[in-house]
Amino acid sequence: MNIIVTGAAGFIGSHLVEALIKEGNFIIGIDNFHNFYSEDIKIKNILTITGQLELLPEILSQKNREKKIESLLKNLKSDRFILKYCDLRDFNSIDEIFQNFSIDMVINLAGLAGVRPSLDNSLEYEKVNVGGYLHLLECCKKYGVTKFIQASSSSVYGNNINIPFKESDIVDFPISPYAGSKKSCELFGHIYYSLYKIDTVQLRFFTVFGPRQRPDLAIHKFTNKILNSEPIPLFGDGNTYRDYTYIEDIVDGIVKSVEYLIKNKNVYEIINIGGRNAISLNEMVKAIEKSLKKKAIIDKLPQQPGDVKRTFADITKAKKLLNYSPKTDFYSGIDKFINWYLEEK
Numbered sequence: 001m002n003i004i005v006t007g008a009a010g011f012i013g014s015h016l017v018e019a020l021i022k023e024g025n026f027i028i029g030i031d032n033f034h035n036f037y038s039e040d041i042k043i044k045n046i047l048t049i050t051g052q053l054e055l056l057p058e059i060l061s062q063k064n065r066e067k068k069i070e071s072l073l074k075n076l077k078s079d080r081f082i083l084k085y086c087d088l089r090d091f092n093s094i095d096e097i098f099q100n101f102s103i104d105m106v107i108n109l110a111g112l113a114g115v116r117p118s119l120d121n122s123l124e125y126e127k128v129n130v131g132g133y134l135h136l137l138e139c140c141k142k143y144g145v146t147k148f149i150q151a152s153s154s155s156v157y158g159n160n161i162n163i164p165f166k167e168s169d170i171v172d173f174p175i176s177p178y179a180g181s182k183k184s185c186e187l188f189g190h191i192y193y194s195l196y197k198i199d200t201v202q203l204r205f206f207t208v209f210g211p212r213q214r215p216d217l218a219i220h221k222f223t224n225k226i227l228n229s230e231p232i233p234l235f236g237d238g239n240t241y242r243d244y245t246y247i248e249d250i251v252d253g254i255v256k257s258v259e260y261l262i263k264n265k266n267v268y269e270i271i272n273i274g275g276r277n278a279i280s281l282n283e284m285v286k287a288i289e290k291s292l293k294k295k296a297i298i299d300k301l302p303q304q305p306g307d308v309k310r311t312f313a314d315i316t317k318a319k320k321l322l323n324y325s326p327k328t329d330f331y332s333g334i335d336k337f338i339n340w341y342l343e344e345k
Contacts, residue, residue: 002103003258006030006088006136007110009042011212012151012205012250016107017049019251020258021080028101030094030110032087036117037214039065043072045212050078088132091139098139105147105261107254108136114216115155115176115306122177129181130188137192147199147261149254150189152270154206154243154311155179164243164278164314167204167270176306190268199267201257206274206313210247210333211340218281219244219334222288223341226296236303238282241310245275246328246336256322274313275326275333287331291338 003020007013008029017027029046033039040060047053055075062068069085076083086093088110111129112118118125133150140148156171156179174180189200213220225232253273261267279287285296318324328336 001105001262002026002028002101004028004030004097004103004106006106006108008083009033009046010109011045011214012208012247013109014045014049014212015247015251016109016254017081019255021049023255025080027081028097028103029081029083030086030088030097031083032085032110033065033069034112035065036112036114037216039068041212041215043068046072046076046083049081050076052077088135089127091135094135094139095142098143098145103143103145105149105258106136106140106145107149107258108133109151111151111181113178113214115178116304118176118178118181119306125177125181126184129178130184133185134188137188137198140198141192141196146197148189148201149257149261150185150200150202152186152202152204153179153182154204154272154274154313155308156183156186156204157308157311159308163310164312165272166314167272167317175308178306186270193268197266199261199265200269201261201267202270203253203257204270204272204313205250206243206245206272206311208245208247208250210337212247213337219284219288219337220341222285222296223292223338226288226292226294229297231297231299232285233301234281234285234298235301235307236281238280238285240281240307241278241312242281242284243274243276243278243311243313244284244330244333245273245313245326246333249273249275249326249328252327253318253322253324256324260322269317269321271318271321272313272315273318273324274311274315275328275330276313276315277330278310278312279330287334288338291335
């Protein structure tokens with residue numbers, strides 16, 4: 001199949017592209033190398049996908065961001081992967097991609113991430129996450145693409161009192177602009193399914209971690225600070241809980257969603273993809289300390305606005321529809337991440 005994967009240079013996207021290529025698909029990757037974090041990391045992710053890491057020093061030696069990306073695009077070589085440097089907010093660029101390729105499916109992982117950053121930039125989150133998604137849906141409508149996977153988020157549940165979180169729970173009370181943008185996408189996805197028969201799976205990801213994890217995310221950031229004997233910011237009393245999901249399990253859930261969409265018609269499903277656990281912030285720090293064999297210096301700070309108290313996925317539906325079952329427990333995943341991090345240093 002010819003599959004568009006947006007956010008192809010990112011954490012989840014780069015892992016997914018690798019898996020889909022191994023399945024024999026041709027991938028049209030889209031990424032705008034947003035400066036949310038360093039483009040150098042994303043460039044390395046792409047070169048890992050294509051097996052061209054030997055080019056990394058030469059590409060990173062370029063003078064500025066645009067030159068680096070230009071050099072990357074010029075030197076990429078793969079029979080099953082092509083990268084398009086464009087922004088989802090630019091409808092004409094997206095339309096050109098659909099016009100030039102015969103697309104079988106779209107997997108939209110792109111978007112502005114993070115609950116806390118969204119508090120300061122809610123308008124931009126709406127433009128990128130919701131507007132960009134609508135551009136993709138409009139192109140699917142225009143060119144007859146009827147299979148779509150959209151990355152949603154556990155954040156849509158807000159401070160849901162039902163534990164574990166079920167897809168049937170009411171999610172009308174998000175507490176951050178990021179969560180609101182993801183809820184909006186779920187609604188628009190259903191509209192385009194109803195009106196234009198675009199079969200859609202909305203995957204609510206629960207706190208993804210593992211190799212290539214974004215440096216702003218807690219596990220990555222805490223590991224770096226502990227190793228450098230710097231204080232780690234601990235918001236609240238440490239008794240917030242997250243359902244951590246290892247990257248390989250997330251990718252497995254997406255790949256199985258691809259298979260589900262291929263086999264079925266008249267589909268609109270919202271599905272939790274979680275790790276089947278809820279780990280406290282305090283326990284997460286202890287796990288990193290144990291794996292690193294080094295104690296953390298704790299900087300206790302007030303609870304942050306927009307942060308939910310707990311996430312915990314009910315994955316019954318994912319098991320039933322997708323035969324999804326997470327393989328990597330939290331503690332094994334921490335050890336794998338630490339091993340990758342130390343190798344990268």
